[in-house]
Amino acid sequence: MDHYQPDKTDLFTFGLWTVGNVGRDPFGEAVRRRLTPSEIVQKLAQLGAYGVNLHDNDLVPIGAPLKERDRIVAEFRAVLDETGMKVAMASSNLFFHPVFKDGAFTANDPKVRAFAFQKTLAAIDLAVELGAATFVFWGGREGAETDACRDPREALKRLRAAVDFFCEYALEQRYPLRFALEAKPNEPRGDIYLATTGHMLHFIETLAHPEMVGVNPEVAHETMAGLSFVHAVAQAMEAGKLFHVDLNAQRIGRFDQDLRFGSEDLKQAFLLVRLLEGTAGGERYSGPRHFDAHAYRTEDEAGVWEFARGCMRTYKMLAERARAFDADPEVRGLLAEQLDPALEPLLSGYTREKAGRLRALALDPDELSARGLCYERLDQLLVEFLLGVRS
Numbered sequence: 001m002d003h004y005q006p007d008k009t010d011l012f013t014f015g016l017w018t019v020g021n022v023g024r025d026p027f028g029e030a031v032r033r034r035l036t037p038s039e040i041v042q043k044l045a046q047l048g049a050y051g052v053n054l055h056d057n058d059l060v061p062i063g064a065p066l067k068e069r070d071r072i073v074a075e076f077r078a079v080l081d082e083t084g085m086k087v088a089m090a091s092s093n094l095f096f097h098p099v100f101k102d103g104a105f106t107a108n109d110p111k112v113r114a115f116a117f118q119k120t121l122a123a124i125d126l127a128v129e130l131g132a133a134t135f136v137f138w139g140g141r142e143g144a145e146t147d148a149c150r151d152p153r154e155a156l157k158r159l160r161a162a163v164d165f166f167c168e169y170a171l172e173q174r175y176p177l178r179f180a181l182e183a184k185p186n187e188p189r190g191d192i193y194l195a196t197t198g199h200m201l202h203f204i205e206t207l208a209h210p211e212m213v214g215v216n217p218e219v220a221h222e223t224m225a226g227l228s229f230v231h232a233v234a235q236a237m238e239a240g241k242l243f244h245v246d247l248n249a250q251r252i253g254r255f256d257q258d259l260r261f262g263s264e265d266l267k268q269a270f271l272l273v274r275l276l277e278g279t280a281g282g283e284r285y286s287g288p289r290h291f292d293a294h295a296y297r298t299e300d301e302a303g304v305w306e307f308a309r310g311c312m313r314t315y316k317m318l319a320e321r322a323r324a325f326d327a328d329p330e331v332r333g334l335l336a337e338q339l340d341p342a343l344e345p346l347l348s349g350y351t352r353e354k355a356g357r358l359r360a361l362a363l364d365p366d367e368l369s370a371r372g373l374c375y376e377r378l379d380q381l382l383v384e385f386l387l388g389v390r391s
């Protein structure tokens, strides 16, 4: 019995652009043929995925006449129905066409911004028609190479105006849709506005409808910025804003590699899955596990499906390891020792009485500092569970 064979209950999703990646990069042409959306849906269904995600133009070519658009969508929906696959998330491609070379919502030319609004209205309609619950904004072109081109404060105002506009549109249309903002520090722009998930969490609080907007953090993007992805996701979860998540792998100090999930920093991938699955006792993330990643350029089509299988299997293996780790008596014992519940009530919710009791406590910093925390033993246990030498 293969315990790591995924099924729809795992909620694994892939963007059409991920397994559909043809291996083109800035220094080389495509190495694989383009798969059709129907082929992708059928193959992912066979592998045990729950659904797919798409940008408007992953399915409908930009500028396609309405009749052609409707035919393509009808054909796609038929394959979704035939396979039981869902469209979990959708987005608008506001980064590929040259018109967006100075940005989409933040471009200086209002006609370009108007085109981005027009395109996004249609993409939101498509998302709802396909049953997506989440619409992602990834502002790949919302940035600058020279900040002489516009005041970054103006760019933020334009971004806020756009997100507020589309929240109002969804409300007026009574669309059952939430929006998720995806941060990235740079690439393709020299610097991208709202560079990290932390920036996005603040920005959301400045919006007209913050309750409709969350974040879609991506492993590679926070790692590119040299940040802890686990901390970014934890902050989003604690704020009730983890509306979606992009899973992949990344080596720090490199371009956005979008590698197979778990193929680089296994310890951080373990800690991320432990956080998402809630095996240590905290809230469990209930949304789709989206692999925004692609196969190595070295791979043929068989290699692409190995890539997809590997993303899902590694996630399931890490989830099983995290469950074992957090169920281990020695691990639980070590974590319990850290929590002295007696003083907790004093350490929040100011009252004059609490302040008085805190002042009266006899606390010897030298004595406190002498205590060892046993984190070496705890982390060694993590490593041994991760390596499978403890179960």
Ligand code: DIG
Residues within 6 Å of the ligand: 015, 055, 091, 136, 137, 138, 182, 218, 246, 292
């Ligand atoms: C890049 O990481 C971005 C785009 O691929 C897409 O808009 C978004 C959705 O996952 N991720």
Ligand code: MN
Residues within 6 Å of the ligand: 218, 220, 221, 256, 257, 258, 292
């Ligand atoms: Mn990426």
Ligand code: MN
Residues within 6 Å of the ligand: 138, 182, 218, 246, 292
């Ligand atoms: Mn992404």
